[in-house]
Amino acid sequence: MSRRLGWFLAGGLLVALVLAGVVSALASSSPDGLDATALKGCTVDAEGTITGGTCMAQREGEHQMADSPLADYGIKGIDNPYLATGLSGVAGVLITFGLGAGLFWVVRRRGPAVGTTPRGGVAAGGAPADAGER
């Protein structure tokens, strides 16, 4: 990986960490478009529990991972909501980058690098789509 690409990735990751770690504190806590539609027709109490009516969400089940330490974008044991959300966001960005980049690196195409000519007459692995590119 070139150094320039490294700097770009570091910059992008920093932006993502600030968004998930800091800006997330400003996020709206209203139910989103799908949840709001799913609750249409039901009455809910202050904690979001359905108290009556007919709506799509009335048979909604508990999440299998509700006991995860990061469940609902918090961190088990941290009560300050901003701190918990921010830290779980930072953890999520790092985990997603690590897992994503790792998996993509494992399945990536291992042909000759774009722009280099294969040596010794070995023509395998070249991607025609990249032929006009330098």
Added chain:
Amino acid sequence: MNVEAMHIANGIVNGPVSGAFAALAVLALAVCVWRGRADLDDRLAPMAGLVAAFIFAVQMLNFQVLPGVSGHLLGGTLAAILVGPWVGALCVSTVLVIQCLLFADGGLTALGLNITNMALLGTAAGYLLVAGLLRLLPRTPTGLAATAFVASVASVVISSQGFVLEYWLGGTTRLSLPTISLTMAGVHVLIGIGEGLIAGTTVATVSRVRPDLVYALRRFRAVPRPAAAPTPATVAGGAA
């Protein structure tokens, strides 16, 4: 504080239909890995990791669209522009799997439904629109931002109708389908506008800093840019 995300929870669509969509999602993702490998070189692989991490971060940022209703970016169009349709769908899926398993966001039973709507439908629709629009609009940061905006709005609405289809096939309650379809479409036009602004700003920024990293610009470049390749004389003198 409660960061909501617009993923289908458990129990809204029944087991058999959820299972069928899970099978469809696994199959489609296998195709994405197969086709995406042709795009995934040493440069695109870490870039795709970054796109996934960025989508995870931005999905935490719910913005208000109506009183009492919020929304967030889904990311299919953004991913398709930056890393292509196949790898883009894999990026969004990675985010959805992590959100489901670690953050209890989007039911485990509903994972196939969520992947189908947001990763497959959203990315495919976004990519097809981008491919069409980039034939008409200039390949400049502004043109790319406009492309991302229009494609995002349409892609988010199409994703929302994916849910309507799944609910029609296996909803655990029986409510008026046209009403749900219209409500979902209406709210998601507004969410799509928010997504379009975020995606447009992001792709315009990347295309200013590193246009060579934008998949859509590489893919749909009409003529090879002469400025991209330095002349042999400057290479000989300036190689560091």
